[in-house]
Amino acid sequence: MADSGNMNASAGAADGAANWTPVPLLEEIKEHGRVWEDLANQYGVTNPDPPWKTSLDGICEALAAGSCSSVAAAEKRWLDGKVDRASLDSPLPLLERRWEEDELSETLYQDVPFPERQLLCLAHSLIKRGLVNPDELAARMKAVHERLTAT
Amino acid sequence: MVEEVSDFEALEIAVRELAIEKGLFTAEDHRRFTEFAEHIGPTPAARMVAKAWLDPEYKKQCLTDAIKASLAVGVDWLNPTGFGTPSDYTDLRVLEDTPTLHHVVVCTLCSCYPRPILGFQPEWYRTPNYRRRLVRWPRPVLAEFGLQLPPEVEIRVEDSNQKCRFIVMPVRPAGTEGWTEDQLTEIVTRDCLIGVALPKPGMTTNIPLPVHKPAKPGHH
Numbered sequence: 001m002a003d004s005g006n007m008n009a010s011a012g013a014a015d016g017a018a019n020w021t022p023v024p025l026l027e028e029i030k031e032h033g034r035v036w037e038d039l040a041n042q043y044g045v046t047n048p049d050p051p052w053k054t055s056l057d058g059i060c061e062a063l064a065a066g067s068c069s070s071v072a073a074a075e076k077r078w079l080d081g082k083v084d085r086a087s088l089d090s091p092l093p094l095l096e097r098r099w100e101e102d103e104l105s106e107t108l109y110q111d112v113p114f115p116e117r118q119l120l121c122l123a124h125s126l127i128k129r130g131l132v133n134p135d136e137l138a139a140r141m142k143a144v145h146e147r148l149t150a151t
Numbered sequence: 152m153v154e155e156v157s158d159f160e161a162l163e164i165a166v167r168e169l170a171i172e173k174g175l176f177t178a179e180d181h182r183r184f185t186e187f188a189e190h191i192g193p194t195p196a197a198r199m200v201a202k203a204w205l206d207p208e209y210k211k212q213c214l215t216d217a218i219k220a221s222l223a224v225g226v227d228w229l230n231p232t233g234f235g236t237p238s239d240y241t242d243l244r245v246l247e248d249t250p251t252l253h254h255v256v257v258c259t260l261c262s263c264y265p266r267p268i269l270g271f272q273p274e275w276y277r278t279p280n281y282r283r284r285l286v287r288w289p290r291p292v293l294a295e296f297g298l299q300l301p302p303e304v305e306i307r308v309e310d311s312n313q314k315c316r317f318i319v320m321p322v323r324p325a326g327t328e329g330w331t332e333d334q335l336t337e338i339v340t341r342d343c344l345i346g347v348a349l350p351k352p353g354m355t356t357n358i359p360l361p362v363h364k365p366a367k368p369g370h371h
């Protein structure tokens with residue numbers, strides 16, 4: 001597996017969950033967040049997926065596009081001397097994200113249903129790479145919640 | 152209508168906003184990809200199979216040039232989003248079943264899937280459990296989906312990858328003589344197109360499948 005920063009994910013399967021350090025914010029959401037199945041049952045909604053599912057798909061597609069579709073254009077900019085070689089590296093390569101999702105789905109988030117699990121895995125990968133800070137994520141979640149519930 | 156904002160909903164929005172602010176992708180890219188995600192589904196692939204069942208010439212095209220054949224069902228495979236070509240959508244092949252050969256599709260590496268023509272993967276397709284086990288024990292895994300194939304039917308597992316995606320063209324089932332393309336399209340479910348089910352008159356939905364957790368989490 002490709003290098004995945006401080007997650008030590010290159011260790012063997014036997015080490016399992018021990019290699020994945022829980023993120024307190026995500027643990028809190030895992031423990032207390034209400035999953036779509038519960039909400040749909042309570043409110044009598046029949047949609048199989050939460051309304052944010054396609055937006056999550058959009059995030060994953062956009063991240064994948066950053067690591068795949070724009071490579072040729074980015075390489076041309078590099079060859080033209082317009083950008084550094086380092087700028088071509090995706091901050092979260094598609095395969096690393098998927099492999100981390102596989103491992104986290106079988107360890108830290110194994111009891112969380114899909115697609116909530118996929119969302120937690122994505123947040124975990126972003127946090128562990130330092131691409132998103134857990135404190136700013138918590139603050140933004142609070143702001144989002146206030147915004148959506150403002151009267 | 153759900154009248155509360157869950158932590159998961161807030162998390163998705165917060166992650167998205169921060170990712171945009173940090174330049175991981177643009178708001179415009181996200182909007183376009185989300186719209187793409189909202190409109191794709193299995194219907195074009197189902198219609199492709201139904202058309203092929205009715206039209207031998209079209210069937211020949213499906214088997215020899217699936218990318219061109221996909222245009223007839225409204226999918227521009229080489230430019231599926233309409234605003235750029237994700238590099239993983241490179242080739243599309245249709246795998247023809249016969250009475251003695253059955254195909255089933257997997258992606259052992261991650262979860263490659265012919266999204267422009269089949270929509271997003273079901274949860275089970277993404278799981279390491281399906282991916283690891285199907286290639287080793289295809290017959291028992293298909294049986295878990297309720298698909299019991301007789302021993303004389305050969306099973307061929309096709310592994311998707313970044314260069315090529317697959318859909319299965321099942322054998323047209325008995326009892327569909329005289330059916331229209333629309334009628335046939337209805338019975339070609341997503342699961343039939345992956346190869347974990349066979350089309351049947353009267354069966355128009357996928358069977359919910361419990362996702363099995365691995366006894367020993369593995370590593371890639």
